[in-house]
Amino acid sequence: MYGKKVKLRVLFIFLLLISVILSIFLILKSLEENVVYFLSPTEIKNLSEVKNNKIRIGGMVKNKSIMINSDKITFVITDFKNEINVIYFGSVPNLFSEGKGVVAEGFLKDRNFLIAEKILAKHDENYMPPEVTEALEAK
Amino acid sequence: MFFSQLGYYSLIFGLIFSFLLIFVSYKDLKIINHSINSKIISFVFFQLFFVFLSFICLIISFINSDFSNVTVYNNSHTTKPLFYKISGSWGNHEGSLLLCLLVLTLFIFIFLITSKKEPKKFRIITLLFQQIIIIGFFLFLLITSNPFSYLFPIPKEGLGLNPILQDPILAIHPPILYLGYIGSSIIFSSSLAAITQNYVNNKWAKNLKSWTVISWFFLTIGIMLGSIWAYYELGWGGFWFWDPVENISLMPWLCLIALIHSVIVLEKRSQLASWTLILCISSFTLSMSGTFLVRSGILNSVHTFANDPKRGIFILIFLFILILISIFIFFIFYKPITKDQKNFLYSRETSILINNWFMMYFLSVILIGTVYPIFLEVIADEKISVGPPFYNKLLIPFLIPFLILMAIGPNIKWIQDDIKLFNLRLIFLFLISVLISYFVLIIIGLNGLFTTFLIGVALYLLVTTISDFFIKKKINLSQKISHFGFSLLILSIILNGIFSSEISTNIKVGEKYKFKHGIIYFEEVKNFKKQNYISVVTTFRIKEDNKKEIFLKPELRIFNQPENITSEADIKINFFSDKFLVVNLVKGNEYYNIKYQTKPFMIWIWLSTIILASGGLINFFQRKLNEK
Numbered sequence: 001m002y003g004k005k006v007k008l009r010v011l012f013i014f015l016l017l018i019s020v021i022l023s024i025f026l027i028l029k030s031l032e033e034n035v036v037y038f039l040s041p042t043e044i045k046n047l048s049e050v051k052n053n054k055i056r057i058g059g060m061v062k063n064k065s066i067m068i069n070s071d072k073i074t075f076v077i078t079d080f081k082n083e084i085n086v087i088y089f090g091s092v093p094n095l096f097s098e099g100k101g102v103v104a105e106g107f108l109k110d111r112n113f114l115i116a117e118k119i120l121a122k123h124d125e126n127y128m129p130p131e132v133t134e135a136l137e138a139k
Numbered sequence: 140m141f142f143s144q145l146g147y148y149s150l151i152f153g154l155i156f157s158f159l160l161i162f163v164s165y166k167d168l169k170i171i172n173h174s175i176n177s178k179i180i181s182f183v184f185f186q187l188f189f190v191f192l193s194f195i196c197l198i199i200s201f202i203n204s205d206f207s208n209v210t211v212y213n214n215s216h217t218t219k220p221l222f223y224k225i226s227g228s229w230g231n232h233e234g235s236l237l238l239c240l241l242v243l244t245l246f247i248f249i250f251l252i253t254s255k256k257e258p259k260k261f262r263i264i265t266l267l268f269q270q271i272i273i274i275g276f277f278l279f280l281l282i283t284s285n286p287f288s289y290l291f292p293i294p295k296e297g298l299g300l301n302p303i304l305q306d307p308i309l310a311i312h313p314p315i316l317y318l319g320y321i322g323s324s325i326i327f328s329s330s331l332a333a334i335t336q337n338y339v340n341n342k343w344a345k346n347l348k349s350w351t352v353i354s355w356f357f358l359t360i361g362i363m364l365g366s367i368w369a370y371y372e373l374g375w376g377g378f379w380f381w382d383p384v385e386n387i388s389l390m391p392w393l394c395l396i397a398l399i400h401s402v403i404v405l406e407k408r409s410q411l412a413s414w415t416l417i418l419c420i421s422s423f424t425l426s427m428s429g430t431f432l433v434r435s436g437i438l439n440s441v442h443t444f445a446n447d448p449k450r451g452i453f454i455l456i457f458l459f460i461l462i463l464i465s466i467f468i469f470f471i472f473y474k475p476i477t478k479d480q481k482n483f484l485y486s487r488e489t490s491i492l493i494n495n496w497f498m499m500y501f502l503s504v505i506l507i508g509t510v511y512p513i514f515l516e517v518i519a520d521e522k523i524s525v526g527p528p529f530y531n532k533l534l535i536p537f538l539i540p541f542l543i544l545m546a547i548g549p550n551i552k553w554i555q556d557d558i559k560l561f562n563l564r565l566i567f568l569f570l571i572s573v574l575i576s577y578f579v580l581i582i583i584g585l586n587g588l589f590t591t592f593l594i595g596v597a598l599y600l601l602v603t604t605i606s607d608f609f610i611k612k613k614i615n616l617s618q619k620i621s622h623f624g625f626s627l628l629i630l631s632i633i634l635n636g637i638f639s640s641e642i643s644t645n646i647k648v649g650e651k652y653k654f655k656h657g658i659i660y661f662e663e664v665k666n667f668k669k670q671n672y673i674s675v676v677t678t679f680r681i682k683e684d685n686k687k688e689i690f691l692k693p694e695l696r697i698f699n700q701p702e703n704i705t706s707e708a709d710i711k712i713n714f715f716s717d718k719f720l721v722v723n724l725v726k727g728n729e730y731y732n733i734k735y736q737t738k739p740f741m742i743w744i745w746l747s748t749i750i751l752a753s754g755g756l757i758n759f760f761q762r763k764l765n766e767k
Contacts, residue, residue, distance in 0.1 A: 019496070023500055023503065024503075026533065027503065027504055027507050027508075027533060028507075030529055030532050030533055031507065031508070031511060031525065031529060034525060034526065034528045034529035034532065035523045035524075035525060035529075036523060036524045036525070036526055037521065037522070037523050038522035038523060038524060039522075056524060066725060066727075066728065068645050068725060068728050068730040068732075069645065069730075070644060070645050070646065070650075070652070070730075071644060071645065072645075073645065073725070073732070089643070090643045090734070091374070091643040091721070091723060091732050091733065091734035092723055092725060092732050093374070093723065094374070094695075094703075094704045094705060094706055094723055094724075095703070095704065096723070096725065097725060097726040097727075098726065098727070
């Protein structure tokens with residue numbers, strides 16, 4: 001009934017649609033698996049269960065909390081309501097210091113303790129994670 | 140004072156010329172002749188002149204440290220070296236937009252004087268669309284981000300430029316990147332003009348190709364410069380982090396690559412016209428969306444300057460208008476070429492189409508990974524980030540078929556090729572490459588089917604390109620160089636990823652640290668007073684097993700204005716491997732935090748990117764020579 005050309009075109013569009021749907025499905029699926037949630041210390045205190053996936057915690061480095069010895073750095077992240085202890089083996093960014101904003105990425109041991117894999121501080125002296133700004137304003 | 144005023148009024152004059160141009164061009168459209176009114180070209184020149192004058196005024200204000208200008212006050216300081224006073228003029232939001240505007244006006248001027256062979260109406264309508272973009276930028280500058288705002292009382296000292304931006308590479312990174320981004324504006328305007336004039340044909344494609352390759356060239360180099368800077372300045376010791384800011388530059392880049400390929404089909408075979416137009420429109424739209432995401436402060440990065448919600452809304456509206464105009468024109472005016480041509484499955488056209496599909500896939504992965512967190516935050520108020528594993532998982536496996544097709548594609552003939560003649564050389568080379576990769580991996584002591592294939596196919600592209608180069612009589616030089624560069628790039632990235640190693644520890648002066656393959660000695664710390672910072676130079680002696688001792692002297696720079704510390708990594712660059720040492724100081728502590736990295740083939744990544752980009756440049760000049 002239809003010419004060969006029309007059939008070919010229909011087949012082409014059909015294949016295109018399938019590959020588009022497949023790739024979107026693939027993208028969304030791996031997005032689900034590879035997402036890192038950003039939480040504040042208070043949100044962590046309120047977690048119903050401590051899951052075993054990677055998270056980021058943002059807040060301020062508590063004053064006089066940084067302890068360094070030859071192989072690790074420990075410090076406390078606070079949002080002025082709750083605190084999280086962080087232990088970290090690795091290199092820190094330049095603007096990492098007490099009383100400044102920080103983001104730590106890693107795995108939760110329990111509701112008070114994070115083993116960090118990466119420490120991020122922004123490249124600007126005025127940077128403060130948005131959560132902390134909110135917490136400061138609320139105070 | 141005087142220069143700020145002059146700069147401000149030049150901007151207004153420039154804007155007035157925009158309206159004059161629209162008026163004159165509209166009148167000239169009705170006159171039927173071959174050459175456009177000479178008034179138009181001189182008006183475009185005057186506009187360029189005024190924008191240039193304004194830009195020079197801003198630079199002079201920066202050199203004079205004229206703190207009555209808010210932009211200068213916010214981003215400069217009297218003790219800053221002259222070089223960074225000048226580069227500081229585009230190292231901020233207002234100045235960088237002025238630079239964008241300068242490039243916009245420069246490009247339309249170049250377009251007009253180099254397109255004399257094109258139809259008159261097409262040239263004028265391109266100019267009109269470009270003027271719409273230019274007016275948008277003028278209004279954006281004048282309304283929301285005036286670089287010449289006045290400050291009273293005049294402060295004695297400025298706030299200074301963010302120290303990590305005080306770097307030679309970062310001084311040239313923005314101008315080069317803008318040449319790439321803004322180059323796509325000409326592609327955008329000329330494609331809309333071509334649609335309205337029913338001029339979407341191979342002649343148009345020829346002109347378009349030059350603009351595409353040159354924009355792509357600048358974008359590639361611009362991205363590479365940013366990447367080199369991040370490597371040594373941010374202290375992370377890598378070249379790509381899948382940071383949203385990097386991603387938004389990669390999206391127009393991929394789109395331009397797709398365009399470079401599809402436009403060849405339009406030029407040679409008058410096919411894929413609608414698809415090419417869509418790519419033209421999207422490459423500029425993606426560039427503009429990038430500007431929106433970065434400048435509105437939605438994505439936090441070095442590129443985020445003082446946030447002002449008004450700016451974000453302005454760009455969003457502007458972007459919206461541009462997209463609406465292009466969709467409207469595309470659907471109302473566009474008449475597809477109706478030539479009855481036979482299409483065959485096994486042809487060069489198909490291989491290019493497949494390349495475009497891959498590009499679109501890569502693009503959508505990056506787009507979704509970048510935009511999804513933003514949507515989730517707006518909709519569900521959840522903050523997430525999407526890290527490297529996401530991109531690695533979705534992009535790397537697809538590189539294997541992509542690289543194979545990239546090797547075979549250029550060997551397929553136009554229109555129709557015969558599968559039976561499918562040549563033995565290609566199959567032979569494929570087997571050889573995979574075998575080499577297999578044995579090399581065994582010698583190194585690594586295995587894994589996936590890695591073997593990945594390195595194998597990258598090698599396959601490399602050897603096929605080289606063998607094509609020597610066997611074929613008629614070669615496309617620029618394509619061979621770019622494909623060669625790309626295969627080298629992928630190879631260096633894979634090897635770099637596999638063999639990189641890093642050690643970090645905290646160490647006091649005079650101490651030593653033993654690691655698996657050697658010892659690091661912390662020899663000494665010295666302080667030096669520099670023009671606008673204190674330099675803390677540390678000396679480390681590193682002895683690795685079976686290797687010569689090396690000394691590395693990473694530096695810390697403590698800036699006062701603005702208060703900041705930057706670390707300058709010390710890198711021993713070697714042909715095969717970089718040794719990278721960076722040191723950080725935690726305030727009030729005698730421990731220095733160090734990170735020592737071995738980064739193989741780092742220099743190859745930069746070199747192969749340059750080779751990749753130079754293919755584009757060669758293509759551009761070949762075209763120019765052929766025209767003469």
